[in-house]
Structures are given as structure tokens and as C-alpha cells.
Amino acid sequence: MARANAAYYARHDPFADFTTAPEISQVFGEIIGLWAAVTWELLARPRPVLLAEAGPGRGTLMADALRAIGQTAPSFRAALSVHFIETSPRLAAAQAASVPEANWHDSLETLPNEPTLLIANEFLDALPIRQFVRRAGEWTERYVQNDRFTELPCGREARISPSPCGRGPGGGGGRAETRPPPAREELFELRESAQTFAGSLGARLAAQPGAALFLDYGPTESTSGDSLQAIRDGRPTDPLAEPGTADLTAHVDFAAFAAAARAAGAAAHGPIPQGIFLTRLGLFQRTDQLARNQHPAEALALIDAANRLAEPNRMGRLFKALALCHPACPTPPGFES
Numbered sequence: 466m467a468r469a470n471a472a473y474y475a476r477h478d479p480f481a482d483f484t485t486a487p488e489i490s491q492v493f494g495e496i497i498g499l500w501a502a503v504t505w506e507l508l509a510r511p512r513p514v515l516l517a518e519a520g521p522g523r524g525t526l527m528a529d530a531l532r533a534i535g536q537t538a539p540s541f542r543a544a545l546s547v548h549f550i551e552t553s554p555r556l557a558a559a560q561a562a563s564v565p566e567a568n569w570h571d572s573l574e575t576l577p578n579e580p581t582l583l584i585a586n587e588f589l590d591a592l593p594i595r596q597f598v599r600r601a602g603e604w605t606e607r608y609v610q611n612d613r614f615t616e617l618p619c620g621r622e623a624r625i626s627p628s629p630c631g632r633g634p635g636g637g638g639g640r641a642e643t644r645p646p647p648a649r650e651e652l653f654e655l656r657e658s659a660q661t662f663a664g665s666l667g668a669r670l671a672a673q674p675g676a677a678l679f680l681d682y683g684p685t686e687s688t689s690g691d692s693l694q695a696i697r698d699g700r701p702t703d704p705l706a707e708p709g710t711a712d713l714t715a716h717v718d719f720a721a722f723a724a725a726a727r728a729a730g731a732a733a734h735g736p737i738p739q740g741i742f743l744t745r746l747g748l749f750q751r752t753d754q755l756a757r758n759q760h761p762a763e764a765l766a767l768i769d770a771a772n773r774l775a776e777p778n779r780m781g782r783l784f785k786a787l788a789l790c791h792p793a794c795p796t797p798p799g800f801e802s
């Protein structure tokens with residue numbers, strides 16, 4: 466599973482296959498930039514401060530955020546340095562064109578040890594997951610082998626710990642054989658990369674002033690079952706066909722992610738629906754302001770873009786906003802109950 470998405474991002478322009486919020490409306494990045502500026506004030510204006518983004522795509526969100534910060538929060542603009550966490554050289558090149566001042570990192574671990582405001586849109590859903598399947602009491606794990614997905618028995622190829630092979634749901638390993646086989650296949654997903662990221666970020670936010678904002682899609686509570694999806698040319702496709710040719714995503718388990726960050730010492734706020742978050746922070750006021758200076762067709766397109774981000778039956782409900790903070794930080798903007 467891990468190799469499939471690394472191969473996809475290295476070889477493809479993902480934005481030919483799907484559109485993300487910052488590519489839909491400039492107001493998305495502007496609002497997130499202002500969220501970072503206000504949160505920096507709440508943290509008592511630490512300086513210097515890192516404005517970091519994980520999985521920045523084309524750099525559009527950061528470019529919009531920096532423009533808005535420059536216009537409305539000059540002291541934050543003067544105090545910050547921009548850092549991108551990105552593994553795709555292809556996308557890093559696009560990011561350099563949008564945000565030449567950025568500094569690049571392969572992971573969170575190499576960010577300088579300074580107060581940090583981190584933002585991430587559709588980053589967690591792109592991290593690899595592991596899928597385990599149980600049929601007739603036997604667990605297998607899904608792998609990419611010779612450019613195809615395949616299932617290998619637990620314990621042979623699989624270097625698995627912890628996993629259902631050893632002690633996951635329903636037992637597993639030797640113990641599973643003593644139970645009656647399930648009527649149909651069972652599926653279990655492990656999100657080790659996201660959980661590790663939450664733990665490292667939580668420890669960083671506990672140790673010094675800072676906050677992080679994640680926008681991504683997934684349910685509020687943890688659920689079980691298969692959440693793997695693939696998009697090619699803007700349309701859903703079979704996630705287990707032709708690995709590396711379609712963008713693979715999995716629902717984010719926000720409850721487990723927040724719990725791992727809390728266990729490392731950070732405070733968590735949300736998740737709340739993206740539509741509520743963006744509306745509270747002025748999505749429609751800012752869109753109206755932009756629309757006023759446009760020809761009618763462009764004004765309508767701007768308003769439709771805002772509706773697409775916020776309406777519950779479009780991106781407003783399934784997408785969620787989650788904030789992680791230093792424990793002494795007051796509730797960040799948008800998360801007041």
C-alpha cells in the first residue's frame with residue numbers, strides 16, 4: 466500500500482486526477498493564513514516562528530496564505546519562515562515556483578526546533594495505510610508486488626507489529642483458528658504513518674508554543690472497514706487495480722489521530738465540519754468582497770466555489786477541521802463551541 470502512493474505521487478500530476486480546496490478558491494488559503502496569524506497572537510507572538518505545511522501540493526494554499534498574512538498581519542509575516550514537508554520531487558518543483566522562499570524537508574523530524582504553526586490540507590489521507598483481510602480464520606496483508614496488488618499470508622513476507630496477525634481485532638494468529646470462521650471477509654486498516662506523525666507533532670507542540678491545523682476527510686468517530694479509495698481523471702476507480710496509476714486515499718481516523726497527539730502532550734480541538742469552520746472564519750464575507758469587483762460570470766464562479774467548500778452535501782460535511790495546540794494555548798479560531 467505504501468509503495469503504491471509513493472509511486473503515484475512521484476510519477477503523476479495528481480491535480481490532473483482530482484481538485485483540492487486551495488485549487489477551488491483562493492479564499493481557502495487566505496482563511497488558513499489568517500487562522501495561523503490569529504493563533505500566533507494567541508500563543509503570545511513567539512519569534513522566530515515556523516509556518517510549516519505538510520503535503521503542500523502545488524504550493525497554492527501557502528501562496529494565498531502568505532499574501533493574506535502580508536496584507537493583514539505584517540508582524541507575523543516578518544517573524545515567520547516557510548517550511549514544506551514534501552516527499553515528491555515533482556511537486557517540490559511546483560512548490561518552488563509558487564513559494565520561492567520555502568525550505569524543504571522529507572519529514573517533520575528535520576524541521577528546526579522552534580515554535581511552529583503547521584497546516585495540512587489533504588495530507589493525512591495520502592499517507593499509507595496497511596490493510597489486513599481475514600477469510601476463514603486466516604489473516605493476510607495486501608501488498609504491491611510486481612506492480613500488482615497481492616495478498617500475502619501474515620507472518621511470512623509481513624513484518625508486522627502490531628497487527629491483526631499478532632493480536633488485532635478478533636484475535637488472529639494461532640488463536641483465530643480456534644474460533645468459527647466469519648461468515649464473510651473481515652477487513653482491518655492500520656494507519657501507522659498518521660499515528661507516528663501525530664505522536665511526533667504532539668510532542669513538539671507540548672514542548673514549545675505552537676499549533677497545527679488539519680483539513681481532511683473522514684468521520685468524526687473511528688469506524689471499521691474498508692476506506693481505501695482511488696481517483697483517476699476525476700472519477701472513482703478500483704483502488705486495487707494498477708497500483709501507482711491512481712491516487713489512493715483512505716479516510717482519516719480523526720479520533721485515533723487526536724488521541725495519539727494528546728497522549729504525546731498536545732491539546733486537540735475538533736474535528737468540526739469544514740463548512741462550519743470556513744463559514745465561521747468569513748468564507749462568504751471574503752468571497753462577496755472579491756465577487757463585487759468581478760464580471761457577473763466570474764462573480765458567480767467565486768460564489769459557487771465557496772458553496773462547494775462549505776455545503777454539507779459537497780465538501781462541507783465529510784471534510785473536517787482538527788486543531789492541535791500547545792496545552793496552554795486558548796481555543797484557536799473557529800473551534801469555539
Ligand code: SAH
Pocket residue numbers: 474479485486487488519520521522523526550551552553556571585586587588591592
Ligand atoms: N495540500 C495540497 C496537496 C494534497 S495531495 C492541496 O490541498 O492541494 C497530498 C500531498 O501530500 C502531495 O503534495 C504529496 O506529494 C504529499 N505527500 C504524500 N505523502 C507524503 C509523505 N509521506 N510525506 C510528505 N508529503 C507527502
